[in-house]
Amino acid sequence: MKKVTQMTKAFETEVVVIGGGIAGVCSAYYLARRGARVVLFERGAVGAQASGVNFGGLRTNGRAEPELPLSLRARAQWQKIETLVGDNCETEITGHVEICDRPEHMAAVEQWAGMAETHGVGAQLLSAADVARRFPWIGTKVLGGCFVAGDGAANPRLVTPVFAIAACKLGVDIREHDAVRTIRHDGGCFQIESESGTGVRAPILVNAAGAWGARLAAQFSEVFPLDVMAPQMVVSEPFARVVTSTVDYPVNGRFFYARQIGRGNLLFGRGPGRADLDLGRARYVPQNLFDASRIAVDVLPFLRGRNFIRTWAGVEGKSPDSLPFLGKSRAIDGLIHAFGFSGHGFQLGPGIGEVVAELALNGRTSTQIEGFDPYRFAKHSGAMGNAPLIQTG
Numbered sequence: 245m246k247k248v249t250q251m252t253k254a255f256e257t258e259v260v261v262i263g264g265g266i267a268g269v270c271s272a273y274y275l276a277r278r279g280a281r282v283v284l285f286e287r288g289a290v291g292a293q294a295s296g297v298n299f300g301g302l303r304t305n306g307r308a309e310p311e312l313p314l315s316l317r318a319r320a321q322w323q324k325i326e327t328l329v330g331d332n333c334e335t336e337i338t339g340h341v342e343i344c345d346r347p348e349h350m351a352a353v354e355q356w357a358g359m360a361e362t363h364g365v366g367a368q369l370l371s372a373a374d375v376a377r378r379f380p381w382i383g384t385k386v387l388g389g390c391f392v393a394g395d396g397a398a399n400p401r402l403v404t405p406v407f408a409i410a411a412c413k414l415g416v417d418i419r420e421h422d423a424v425r426t427i428r429h430d431g432g433c434f435q436i437e438s439e440s441g442t443g444v445r446a447p448i449l450v451n452a453a454g455a456w457g458a459r460l461a462a463q464f465s466e467v468f469p470l471d472v473m474a475p476q477m478v479v480s481e482p483f484a485r486v487v488t489s490t491v492d493y494p495v496n497g498r499f500f501y502a503r504q505i506g507r508g509n510l511l512f513g514r515g516p517g518r519a520d521l522d523l524g525r526a527r528y529v530p531q532n533l534f535d536a537s538r539i540a541v542d543v544l545p546f547l548r549g550r551n552f553i554r555t556w557a558g559v560e561g562k563s564p565d566s567l568p569f570l571g572k573s574r575a576i577d578g579l580i581h582a583f584g585f586s587g588h589g590f591q592l593g594p595g596i597g598e599v600v601a602e603l604a605l606n607g608r609t610s611t612q613i614e615g616f617d618p619y620r621f622a623k624h625s626g627a628m629g630n631a632p633l634i635q636t637g
């Protein structure tokens with residue numbers, strides 16, 4: 245029998261954020277920094293989905309050109325994270341190297357580095373000898389690579405909760421374990437009701453529901469083509485530090501990526517797991533783990549004989565072009581979409597927060613986000629940009 249909850253409390257605020265991943269929490273944080281009153285609803289705990297289980301990579305290296313302005317904006321925030329939130333969240337700016345063993349990949353990387361320089365990324369092309377000298381722990385034979393010194397990594401277990409604590413200190417009302425159940429729009433305001441029966445009215449609503457973002461948008465008859473993916477990770481036992489920068493390496497069309505954390509464990513990822521949106525869970529696929537482990541030992545031969553102690557996967561939303569849906573709704577005034585980060589939204593988090601705050605409070609953003617237009621697939625997907633709002637539940 246469906247649980248019936250009485251609506252017990254109803255109050256007004258300026259912005260409601262749905263989703264307590266890095267996109268939603270950073271949005272709430274930057275909105276509150278600018279003085280907005282914000283309520284955030286999270287179905288589970290903040291940062292418990294993709295934002296808390298990811299690889300932790302803070303990479304501009306290799307990003308598609310439309311993402312670079314947002315990624316660079318985020319990079320400037322990561323560089324001062326301790327000042328922002330009072331904790332450095334184990335952030336290390338130790339660089340990121342993408343290595344190449346095929347001429348066509350090397351050519352693509354050279355082209356990317358040229359483009360990236362027009363954005364000021366600071367990409368350095370490396371020869372095979374440069375890679376051998378700078379990263380002697382890489383065992384595989386390479387033609388060269390591309391290094392970005394300003395990239396790094398942070399601990400995803402810490403980042404979103406720490407931003408959430410900082411947001412609370414700025415007055416954000418964070419409601420965990422309380423999923424949004426119904427949303428109505430009366431022409432001026434959203435009326436949001438949660439599973440606990442809490443009712444909130446606000447003129448601005450941020451859809452930061454991650455892999456569930458398209459489901460939420462469908463409540464407004466907006467159709468966005470969002471698939472679900474499940475990146476999977478492996479962690480080794482700890483050992484003395486060898487790996488000085490994050491390494492990325494494409495094998496058979498899929499990237500293998502690895503980094504070693506301060507406590508000595510090596511993390512690596514490759515190969516999809518399986519995700520279930522209804523359960524909100526992802527599982528690793530054993531065969532893909534074995535493949536990833538074989539590549540790990542080829543690329544990083546010092547791993548031979550080490551134990552891999554844990555594996556996991558996370559639920560992530562993926563768009564057809566792997567770019568997010570980030571921008572204002574064309575259907576409803578005051579609705580902002582920020583979801584579908586397609587496997588690389590952790591690094592973007594603080595940039596997303598700043599951009600959402602600008603969209604919400606100024607109506608536009610100073611960052612180029614045209615490539616993330618939520619309606620770019622409309623003619624293919626039948627998305628409706630001006631449909632009437634309907635009640636859901």
Ligand SMILES: Cc1cc2nc3c(=O)[nH]c(=O)nc-3n(C[C@H](O)[C@H](O)[C@H](O)COP(=O)(O)OP(=O)(O)OC[C@H]3O[C@@H](n4cnc5c(N)ncnc54)[C@H](O)[C@@H]3O)c2cc1C
Pocket residue numbers: 262263264265266267268285286287288289290291292293294295296297298299300301302303422423424425452453454455456474475476477513556557558559560582583584585586587588589590591592
């Ligand atoms: C294993 C793995 C490795 C990755 N590695 C990297 C990496 O190295 N670098 C990088 O940049 N990115 C990486 N990513 C991608 C990155 O983690 C995601 O792009 C990012 O975390 C997405 O953040 P989000 O806030 O949009 O989504 P989420 O973290 O999924 O947050 C969305 C939240 O919305 C909540 N929600 C949904 N519906 C409702 C509702 N109705 N009411 C209330 N709450 C709701 C969910 O419970 C969830 O907590 C990786 C992802 C995975 C899974």
